[in-house]
Amino acid sequence: MNELLAWSTGLHGYLSVGGALLGLGLIGIMSRKNAIGILLGVELVLNAAAVNFVAFSKYRAAAIDGQVITLFIILIAAAEAAVALAIILRFYRLKQTIDADEANLLRN
DSSP states (O other): OHHHHHOOOOHHHHHHHHHHHHHHHHHHHHHOOBHHHHHHHHHHHHHHHHHHHHHHHHTSTTOOHHHHHHHHHHHHHHHHHHHHHHHHHHHHHHHSOOBGGGGGGGGO
8 A cells, every 4th residue: 555655647648648638639620510519629728738838837846837836727628618508509500410521601
């Protein structure tokens, strides 16, 4: 049990998680036609950036910059999700679909 308490993840572990989140987010953005799926992909990309900022902040001596930037990322992600969901709901009321390919009809 003592070995489990002494186990620690290095910087490469955090960066691997951040890279995996970034990859999954990009795949989600590029492969989805559903507007909510695209929104979830964007949220994963923002979370990947937040994980990387916190990881670099942890391994830099006496630095809190990464944690402050991560707080701003979380605030921006929440505001972006609220605005995007409002747009998606309005689009659904107009077109009865949330397919992103249909969104080009809003230009007219």
